[in-house]
Amino acid sequence: MSTHSFTYAGGTVEPGTVQHTTLAVSETFVGGDVEIPITVVNGEELGPVLFCSAAVHGDELNGVKVVHDLVDRYGPADLAGTLVCLHVVNVPAYLAQQRYLPLYDQDLNRSFPGKERSTPAHRIANAVYSGVLTHCDYGIDLHTSTRGRTTTFHVRGQVAQHDEVARLADAFGANLVLAGVGEEENSLRTASTARGTPVITVEMGEAHRFQERYIERALAGIESVMTDLGMYDGERVEREWGVVADASQKTWVRSDEGGLVELHVGVGDVVDGGDSICTVHDHFATEEHEVTAPFRGVVAGLLQNPIAQPGHPVCHLVSVDEETAETIRRTDESS
Numbered sequence: 001m002s003t004h005s006f007t008y009a010g011g012t013v014e015p016g017t018v019q020h021t022t023l024a025v026s027e028t029f030v031g032g033d034v035e036i037p038i039t040v041v042n043g044e045e046l047g048p049v050l051f052c053s054a055a056v057h058g059d060e061l062n063g064v065k066v067v068h069d070l071v072d073r074y075g076p077a078d079l080a081g082t083l084v085c086l087h088v089v090n091v092p093a094y095l096a097q098q099r100y101l102p103l104y105d106q107d108l109n110r111s112f113p114g115k116e117r118s119t120p121a122h123r124i125a126n127a128v129y130s131g132v133l134t135h136c137d138y139g140i141d142l143h144t145s146t147r148g149r150t151t152t153f154h155v156r157g158q159v160a161q162h163d164e165v166a167r168l169a170d171a172f173g174a175n176l177v178l179a180g181v182g183e184e185e186n187s188l189r190t191a192s193t194a195r196g197t198p199v200i201t202v203e204m205g206e207a208h209r210f211q212e213r214y215i216e217r218a219l220a221g222i223e224s225v226m227t228d229l230g231m232y233d234g235e236r237v238e239r240e241w242g243v244v245a246d247a248s249q250k251t252w253v254r255s256d257e258g259g260l261v262e263l264h265v266g267v268g269d270v271v272d273g274g275d276s277i278c279t280v281h282d283h284f285a286t287e288e289h290e291v292t293a294p295f296r297g298v299v300a301g302l303l304q305n306p307i308a309q310p311g312h313p314v315c316h317l318v319s320v321d322e323e324t325a326e327t328i329r330r331t332d333e334s335s
């Protein structure tokens with residue numbers, strides 16, 4: 001094919017060229033544009049269009065660094081297809097360094113595909129969705145845990161319902177895949193996937209940090225996906241173990257008491273049923289309560305802000321079989 005220009009709300013990008021631009025998606029109180037920084041790397045050869053998006057939650061920074069490194073790493077001569085990088089999706093929240101849009105605490109990641117005439121969150125989501133995401137064939141949306149918690153490196157996606165989502169998740173090569181069904185309604189991922197653009201979410205580490213080991217793993221995963229899609233001639237991620245868990249195989253282990261939390265596990269660790277996750281101490285140092293694992297599993301998420309109240313989620317635990325547990329213990333690189 002002789003021409004494969006990429007056209008979207010940010011203009012037309014010719015084959016073999018790179019566009020760094022900003023796309024207006026809203027306005028500030030004083031009438032200035034709220035602009036998303038976007039890079040489009042349009043390969044010399046024809047191929048699929050893959051988007052990578054970061055900071056849909058404004059304080060989740062690992063993905064911002066992943067996208068930064070991505071646009072530095074791949075040029076048009078390397079690619080058959082188009083890489084569309086949304087460096088920061090939720091600019092107002094990014095400026096405030098918080099998860100949600102300021103003022104009304106609207107969650108942009110529960111507002112997709114958005115509406116033209118609705119709340120600020122719906123309007124921004126609509127501008128991003130119709131202006132950029134609908135022009136892409138596949139997507140990878142980069143997240144971290146919310147502040148006060150951390151999460152092990154994993155992928156979320158509707159792998160059981162959509163073959164192409166399963167393909168992305170498999171190619172990305174994370175050990176742990178959480179197969180979300182009916183969860184995270186109106187997220188960028190579920191809204192796009194439901195409307196024909198398969199998307200996976202990558203979750204990694206903590207908010208407000210650049211965590212190099214996760215950033216490198218995400219970059220390797222994206223290269224693996226691009227290789228699988230035929231966009232790039234690169235390395236595929238080989239993994240030592242893999243678990244795809246549905247809702248029935250995971251739970252939030254919660255404290256029944258309030259107090260100071262002393263953790264006994266790390267994110268990515270394997271625990272057996274009955275193992276202590278943490279001890280909750282009262283402030284007078286007169287009482288302590290153990291919080292134990294209800295089943296054998298891998299610690300997918302963990303409290304970082306070390307105080308708890310009854311019902312407080314301490315540990316996100318995903319069930320694994322004995323063989324997988326042994327492999328994780330042996331490789332010890334799960335986190």
Ligand SMILES: [Zn+2]
Pocket residue numbers: 056057060143144145
């Ligand atoms: Zn997030």
